[in-house]
Amino acid sequence: MSLWRHRDFLVLWSGRTLSEVGDAVSLLAVPLLAVTVLDASAVEVGVLTATRMLAYLLISLPAGVWVDRIRKRRLMVACHLLRAALVATVAAGAWSGWVTMAHLWAVTLFSGVCTVLYETAHHSFLPAVVGPDRLLDANGKLATTYSVSQIAGYGAGGALVAALGVARTVGVDAVAYLLNAASLLLVRHREELPARPARRHFYAELTAGLSYVFRHPVLPRLVAASATLNFFSQMIFALAVLFLVRDLRLSEESVGVVLALTTLGGITGGLVSGRLARRVGTARIVWAAPLGLGWTALLVPLAQPGWGPAAYTAGMAGLGAFFAIYNAASISYRQRVCPPRLLGRMTASVRWVVFGVMPFGALGGGLLGDWLGVRPTLWIAAAGVWASGLWLYFSPLRRARDLADGVAERELIPSGGRHG
Template sequence: MSVTFRTAANGPLGMRDFRLLLAGAAAAQFGAHVALVALPLVAVLELDASAFQIGLLTAAETAAFLVIGLPAGAWVDRLRKVPLMIRADVARAVAMASVPVAGVADVLTMAQLYAVALVTGVATVFFDVAHQSFLPHLLPRDQLVRGNGALETVRSSAQVTGPGLGGGLVQLLGAHLAVVADAVGYALSALCLWRIKQPEPRPEPVPGASLRADIGEGLRFVLGRPLLRAIAVATGLGNFFTALLMATQTVFLVRVLGLEPAAVGLVLSAAAVGGLAGALAAGALAARWGQARVIWLSPLATGPFALLWPLSEGVGGAALFALGSGVVFFGAVVYNVAQVSFRQVLCPPHLLGRMNATLRFLMWGTLPLGALAGGVLADGFGARAALLCCAAGFLVVPLPLLLSALRGMRDLPTGPEAVRPAAPDTDAADATAAGAEAGAGRRDRTTSPG
């Protein structure tokens, strides 16, 4: 199946359909980051939820990645991506809109919040896998790093403004009404996607294909490549401890530091400021240090700043917490730009959905486990102890990358050697392939934010 790309002299932003994809991402991400503050505050302030209940709510939002992550990739590869993303956005908008409706009617319960989290989580699995699989269909491969960079800039910008506005809306209107912004964001995202005109033929069915065989093919592709394995393990660890942070930070900021909702939003925006800076710097860092080096160097250099979270207390506690978040998430975004772009270039188009879903299962399947661990730790030992465990975990994240062939590379292999399954001495084979490509003068890949 051939694909015709609509290119432009000034890159992805010169393409109408990519601008629509970007606008939809902006609307959805903005609403989601308002809800990132508002939804836990609904539970804490209006339903008096315990730390364990907040952890359970966070786990419910991400449980779908663990439960349906693998089959989702096989299904996505059999469907057109844009209609699937539109349906997922509509489902998320309806689910989120039920929260303010129930709040106004005074019938809102934790059970409904759990249900909303589960529904939006399932829809998000399909949306995210389809979104990452659609981008290589929309852009030529030499534009993928720039495209991912632009999408990451949008996401990081939403992280900067969303939590602060979310905290302000909670203080002004009440937590349940602030969730309206999330429902509106998903609806606008669906509208932008609906206007995309890029031809997208329905994938041709493979005779005799089965769901189990499709899932197995995706697993073999990922697990047969040592660089992808190392990235999957490191990202899975990072997501586990990020979920632990998400499950405990609102409880810590409200009940330990005593912050008001608006202040909570501002503190959480610090992570987004760091993420935005990372998105803007990712291209220059990859050009300066090499894409492979950036993958392991960014978490190694920024992870220790997570120790500022449990050390936060007193008058300057909020500032210390914000500084730690900003630096840690700067490194996380730089890391994501490099590794996501590498994955998209590496994978054959017909396997993109399964590759992305397999990696999401391995990487994001740890999210509900981390959230539950955070809730249990905070309930049993206090939010500060939970954050101390979280900070220690961020120090471990770079280890799988440092123990892989990545540590000896400057740039990542993207040619036939990278696509070929691993040989018995897999790390040496990957390193040799990378060196051969570097010697041939392969030009560096740079990115805007990613």
């Protein structure tokens, strides 16, 4: 049965889509608020992006233990309700004129805590809803609709900022979170409370996920590649609005249009990710995606006023396609090989590393942008994005075509062979 006929997946997908539209509106409006209303510097913008990601470093590991102990859906609903309240304070503060950079930093930090808990739970909840055989398809569809949501969010955000101003625009995100919380209550899948062991050892449970990841023959290289990619891509994202407004001299509405167009690559990548992985090979695609598409990030620092938005859009669209293809393959693999009882802790352990480097990337982008200039910093970041694929090229994945399908299996299928 197609996932488009799978009721619970459709409910989960539609709610997440609404939330991501609101996220995109907020990711455009909040930095614009900082740059255009509060006259934020490159360092302050870098700190703003860093605080959004700092929660991954602080609570990812304990989040995995908590998620494996409780019902995932209830936690996801609570996270959305809290995020709605936090974003609403920014809208109210911007509208009344008392918002400050410290306020924005605090809200993004606590919103990040909710995001960590929600996403860890979501990655553990999805396999139970769709089953292991549909994970690649489900993750590909989610990657595609994430990009569609960003187009809608950035496009609508740019139009709303031009029509209503940034103050009222930020409030759209709060509504989206409320709608997503409501949609999760419609999922029919009956989630059993995880079995409670006779004795619980928090530290042992916490380190079990890390131990599994770093003793696995493939996952350490995957983690290193993802961490490198996230570090350097955050340097680009942290400076994006600043670069478009001050270097390319675009209006607020034009910034929204450019950011919306850049997500076309993610849509394309999400649509073809499953088919491309099957044709190229599920092992090969993991290293071929960064090395084959990562170079497009070099188009970003090439952009100049006038024709520059086209180069910027093409470079970021290529990067979006790479993200969608790589993430669908790597996340699906992690979900399939990990035993269900460890899914939350495995996910949290991986995300603790690969997302934990992101605040340092964002902060480093802001500091280097202030010291070297925005454009030289973007050259460094673009080169780092492409080089992330080398971790996987010089690994056992290069000698394999496909990754093993079985949950209990850890070996790679040699090129040209099949698992018996």
